[in-house]
Amino acid sequence: MNTLFDKIWDAHVVQTVTDGPTQLYIDRLYCHEVTSPQAFDGMRARGLKCFRPEQIVCMPDHNTPTHDQDKPIADPVSKKQVDTLERNAREFGLKHFGMMSKDNGIIHVVGPEKGLSLPGMTIVCGDSHTSTHGAMGAVAFGIGTSEVEMVMASQCILQQKPRSMRITINGQLGRGVTAKDVALYLMAKLTTSGATGYFVEYAGEVVKNLSMEGRLTLCNLSIEMGARGGFIAPDDVTFDYIKGKEYAPKGEDWDKAMAYWRTLKSGDDAVFDKELVFDAADIEPRITYGTNPGMGIGITESIPAEGDANFNKSLQYMGFKEGEKLLGKKIDYVFLGACTNGRIEDFRAFASIVKGRQKAADVVAWLVPGSWAVDKQIREEGLDKVLEASGFKIRQPGCSACLAMNDDKVPADKYAVSTSNRNFEGRQGPGARTILCSPLVAAAAAVTGVITDPRTLL
Amino acid sequence: MKQKFDIITSTCVPLPLENVDTDQIIPARFLKATDKEGFGDNLFRDWRYRPDGSIVEDFVLNDPKYKGCILVAGKNFGSGSSREHAAWAIAGYGFRVVISSFFADIHKNNELNNFVLPVQVSENFLQELFQTIQNNPDTQVEVDLPNQTVTNKATGNSEHFDINGYKKHCLMNGLDDIDFLVANKDKIEKWEHQRN
16 A cells, blocks of 8 residues: 555556456557567457557567677578568557667667656566566566557556565675675575565665666566566656656656656555565675576575475586585686666676686677667777777677577577576577576676686676 | 367376476577467477477377376466467467466466466365376366366365456457457547546
């Protein structure tokens, strides 16, 4: 009651269906090439036009290669999917940020950085990491393709209202501990289903002190604890970030928006269905050892001994043993990027470790900015020079090795230290073994060739 | 896809694993199609086939002992990616019901939107069902949507399952949410007008 989640959700209820779900109005729909073609087909089959085309933004990101984007995509099936999005966007009159346009990138990176995702909005996309946009103070969540079609057809969706949860993290993060480590810590505490059925508000000193990039990383990973979405009440950090963005309100509209945005917080008397409190002092740089994101430990800890069949299946896939420490383990690939950690701050963090050091000779490193705007800023700040001097090359933007729908696939049995969001079996390529971590841990592994505590290199 | 739902009685295919994510149900490399056809062929692809395409004999979909249109899976089924392709793969393979003790949110909606019924049961009921199926693969399970009950015919044990009245009506009558929403456009326009 009287939570920020209630305020935003309730302000978007068109009606409550008798003995059924809520009909929720959606301010912004994002579409990418993988989860939209069947929705467009459905619209055509029903003879429908998009109800509010100006509220829909499309861009390809999952299939895009991270090199030679100026040439046609080599994989004909990927090419068809990317071309289909462009054709559908044109046919239905939707904004489309095509590959190689300066506006393109991963949807969950581009939306906030262009001011398309704003406080108080309801935002959906056929992608579970839509929770990212919650960092702007929005109610944002992933949906299936049938639901994408619902929004295209009516700008509404039928949903059961989730329960509310507040996660408060008090204290100060230690040196070398980032928003990613906080999220990995929460997943390990809650498991991958601990927040299923809930919408999470993140609060507390740690969250307040996070940059916008850090907040986007934290909210991005809400789904990995099962939560439909996670968000942070907007404050001056949010407003400073949004001000001047291309699609952000300007002039009088800005003042009007700010007056509303300032009201977007949970009441002092707010009652959450569940409250959890954690202490930053308990969080160290983290890594995962298993095949779901909840299977994680502090980087200096050992793999626990649980012994059940599911756990053993995971360890067998990963080639790890119970009780084993991962520090010093040889790794093969490093991936910096994804909607989780493909922003400017992530590249700054990575560069801060590799500066003055060299990439380990036998490590393959893929550094993939989340958008062309991030790429531009990397170059403006001279980070490209730092990274190149250390033996790293910057690739072109896209989802890349996070889910390996393009050519960036980790081979079977190889270890990939990755700043992405999922370590599921085969996620980064059939048989690939993923170790999730922050950009600092990834950088430390990239220069040493083994799992390394980044605090020893700071 | 819009198959009307009533009472289904069938043998089951047991998958006693927990946290089965949608990347396992349908790996990302099979998401490149622009239609909904053929996903069933790649359901659980990397558990069902080796990298060279040969069959993994001891995976349950390849075991001729187990058949039927009910999939029974461990808790937290369908976690991870929102890909509806997972529901298309389950429906495309021929499953009409998935029984588990816990479902991930987005996947549960995706199943419902494709006329696959997710039936959430207690952990005890689930474990007993796994045991009965293991003892006798011909065990029949009855899923009665009108009465919202699921019955293990071998033991006679029955449980009530939840589904909201609206969605139940949709499944039993072959209606979907888009039909409903499009019929409500006046309300939406009125709401938009009042908001401004």
